Amino acid sequence: MPEFSPTQWAVPFFVAAILAEMIWSRVRSPEAYEPMDTLVSLGFGLGSTVAGALFGGFALSIFIAAYEYRVFNFGPEWWTVWWAWPVAFVLDDLKYYWVHRAGHRIRWMWAAHVNHHSSQHYNLSTALRQTWTGTFTFGLLFALPLVLLGFHPAMLAIVGGINLIYQFWIHTEAIDKMPRWFEAFMNTPSHHRVHHATNPRYLDRNYAGVFIIWDKMFGTFEPERDDEKIRYGIIKQLGSFNLLWSVFHEWIGMLGDIWRAPWRHKLSYLLREPGWSHDGSRDTSDIIRQRWLARQTSNSPESKKVANQNPIADKAEPA
Numbered sequence: 020m021p022e023f024s025p026t027q028w029a030v031p032f033f034v035a036a037i038l039a040e041m042i043w044s045r046v047r048s049p050e051a052y053e054p055m056d057t058l059v060s061l062g063f064g065l066g067s068t069v070a071g072a073l074f075g076g077f078a079l080s081i082f083i084a085a086y087e088y089r090v091f092n093f094g095p096e097w098w099t100v101w102w103a104w105p106v107a108f109v110l111d112d113l114k115y116y117w118v119h120r121a122g123h124r125i126r127w128m129w130a131a132h133v134n135h136h137s138s139q140h141y142n143l144s145t146a147l148r149q150t151w152t153g154t155f156t157f158g159l160l161f162a163l164p165l166v167l168l169g170f171h172p173a174m175l176a177i178v179g180g181i182n183l184i185y186q187f188w189i190h191t192e193a194i195d196k197m198p199r200w201f202e203a204f205m206n207t208p209s210h211h212r213v214h215h216a217t218n219p220r221y222l223d224r225n226y227a228g229v230f231i232i233w234d235k236m237f238g239t240f241e242p243e244r245d246d247e248k249i250r251y252g253i254i255k256q257l258g259s260f261n262l263l264w265s266v267f268h269e270w271i272g273m274l275g276d277i278w279r280a281p282w283r284h285k286l287s288y289l290l291r292e293p294g295w296s297h298d299g300s301r302d303t304s305d306i307i308r309q310r311w312l313a314r315q316t317s318n319s320p321e322s323k324k325v326a327n328q329n330p331i332a333d334k335a336e337p338a
Contacts, residue, residue, distance in 0.1 A: 025181050126295070129292075211225065222304040225240060
């Protein structure tokens with residue numbers, strides 16, 4: 020099979036789309052682009068390409084070795100097995116959902132993935148903020164079951180590239196909502212804006228790559244609301260356009276926490292969710308959401324009605 024890289028062929032489209040969105044933003048939404056922020060995004064894209072060239076061979080060697088132990092054999096001309104391509108695409112997208120979810124729930128993996136969320140702007144250039152250090156999180160191991168099933172590493176690389184290309188266009192505010200049937204099954208700009216939000220309602224939601232059905236199946240779906248403005252970025256914003264700090268700040272923070280932590284908690288700073296601390300001095304996304312939900316409940320008309328009916332209860336002495 021001839022060597023084929025979908026993302027390389029898509030680069031001219033990426034550039035043209037970003038330029039078109041910049042023109043649109045000058046007229047419709049001037050705040051959508053910030054020059055220094057865009058330069059950092061471009062730096063991320065260039066650096067991730069270099070990192071892929073340097074470390075991609077490591078993943079490929081693991082997959083080629085594992086392929087020798089595959090359960091099913093599609094034959095020497097595996098690329099001609101037409102039905103294997105759509106199956107590989109769907110299974111690869113399911114794999115992407117789980118590796119993406121792990122990237123938000125395991126700090127070691129978040130240290131690499133946080134790069135993608137570090138911009139406080141949401142535009143097509145944000146899609147270029149790809150990790151430089153993903154190889155060191157071993158997220159590639161999530162793909163091993165597909166290799167062992169019999170899907171050739173090259174096939175997985177191609178469908179994974181198509182998946183990445185699809186995700187480019189959903190990083191925009193220029194598109195409001197797609198048709199209802201499309202929103203029901205596919206990841207869209209609306210769904211992915213939720214994923215990039217720091218609003219408590221939206222934290223750690225909508226992990227999908229192409230098919231939003233995975234989030235609906237596994238309980239992580241949250242629709243975008245018209246009555247709540249989205250705030251982009253990360254909980255503790257970078258406050259800097261320094262590219263190297265943007266790339267490595269979470270690795271530095273994580274290693275510092277591990278160094279200072281008591282021995283019994285060191286591994287937890289590596290494997291538990293971002294924001295976890297052994298002394299409870301920080302908040303995880305779950306804690307932030309629970310606190311927000313508690314405020315919503317206490318401010319609901321029903322709770323206020325109960326409080327008005329029992330005014331003495333609010334004045335009770337603490338235990």
